[in-house]
Amino acid sequence: MKKILVLVCMLTAFYANAHFQVLMPGTDAATQQNRNIKFQMIFTHPFEQGPMMEMVKPKAVDVYHNGKKESLMGSIKQVKRNGKSTWDFIYQMKKPGDHIFVVTPDYYFEPAESTFIQHITKTVVNGFGMEEGWDAPVGLKAEIVPLTRPYGLYTGNVFTGKVLYKGKPVPGAEVEVEFYNTGSKIKAPTDTHITQVVKADGNGIFSYVMPFTGWWGFAALIDDDVKLKKDGKQYPVELGALIWVKTYGVK
C-alpha cells in the first residue's frame, strides 16, 4: 500500500511544479557596443529546465518606451526546441531609457488542472544608462510593477513588486518564484524548493531575496473573470502576471 502511495505521489509531482512563460533577453542593459538584443520566448518549468510545453504564436509582443507602445510581432520567429514551438526575436535598441518588453501568449489548456493558462510576461531592459521608466505600470490586465529597479541587481538582492489586476492592487496575491536553472546546476534539496512561494500583503506588495546568480521569474497567479469553452465545456482561466529579472554575482 505504501509503495502504491509513493507511486501516486511521484506521478502527481510532475504536475505540481509551476509553469512559467519565459521572456529572456541576452542582457538586461543595452550598451552602445551591444544593442542588438536577442530574446527567447519559451513556456517551460524554469527550475527543472523542462519539460518544455508547446507555445503557439503569441497574441502580442510589444515594447514600451517613454509611454509609447510598439508591436514586435513582425520580427518574431518560430524556433523548435526539444520538438516544441518557441519564439525568438532580435531588437535593436536606438534610444536611451528603460524598455519594457511584454509578451501576451495565447491561452494554454492544462488538462491536469482543467484550466486555461495565460501568463502575461514582462522583462525590462535598460537602454544606454538612462534609468527612467521601469517603475511605471504598462496598463496590462495583470501586471507586476517593480518597486526594485529590475536590472543591475546583485545576487542576494531583494526583489519587491506590486501585483495589479486591471490596474488595482491584489491583496494577498500568491506569487510563485523560480530560478532559471541553466545547466541544472542548482539541486533542489526537496521538491518544495523547486518553486518558491511568497504572498503579497494587503496592498499587493511582495518581496523575495534571490540567492543565486541568473534569471529569476516571478509569477503572480490570479483567477481571471473569463471562462473559456473547450469541447462544449467551460473552463476557468489562470491569469499570470510575470516579470523576469537577472542577478549578477561578483568574482
Place this chain on the structure above:
Amino acid sequence: MKTKIIIVALSLLSFSNAFAHKLNILAFAENNTLTINSYFADGTPCGKCTFQVLDADGKVFVEGRLDKNGEFSKNGETPTDMKIIVDGGMGHRAEQTITSSVDTNMAYEEPSASAEADTTQLRQIVREELSKQTAELKAEIDKGRSHIDMIIAGIGYILGIFGIAVLVRKK
C-alpha cells in the same frame, strides 16, 4: 546669515544628488552623420555641456557645446575611430568610443536550451523509476504469495497427516 546657510544646504543637496547619477553618452556615426546625446542616469540632459571629439591620433575633430537637450549632430565624413568626451561639470566627465562601422558586435548570451531534459529523456527517467518501484511491489506481492503458499502447503500437510492417521485407525 540664515539665507547663507540655506544656500549652502541647497547647494550641498544638489551637489550630492548630481553625484548619484552617472553621466552617459550615446553616440553614433551613421550615414555620414555624427550624433551625440549625453544625459544623466535619471534622464536629465547634459544641457550646454562642453564636449570634444578626438580622432584615433588624439587630434580634435570637433568640439564645442551640446544644445540644451544635451544633443549635437554634424553632417559629413567622420574619422573611422573616435573618442567622445563630455564634461558635465562638478566632476562629471564621460567618455565613449565609437567606430564608423557601428554594431559589428552582436554578442549576446544564448540562454541554454541544450541543458534541458527533453521529453524522451524524461520518459526514460520515469520508466526507470517506475520499473524500480514495480519491481519492489512485485517482490512484496511474491513474498505475500509465498506466505499463502506455505499456509496452503501447511494445511495440506495437516490434512495429509490426519488422513494417514484416519487410515491407520481404520486398520
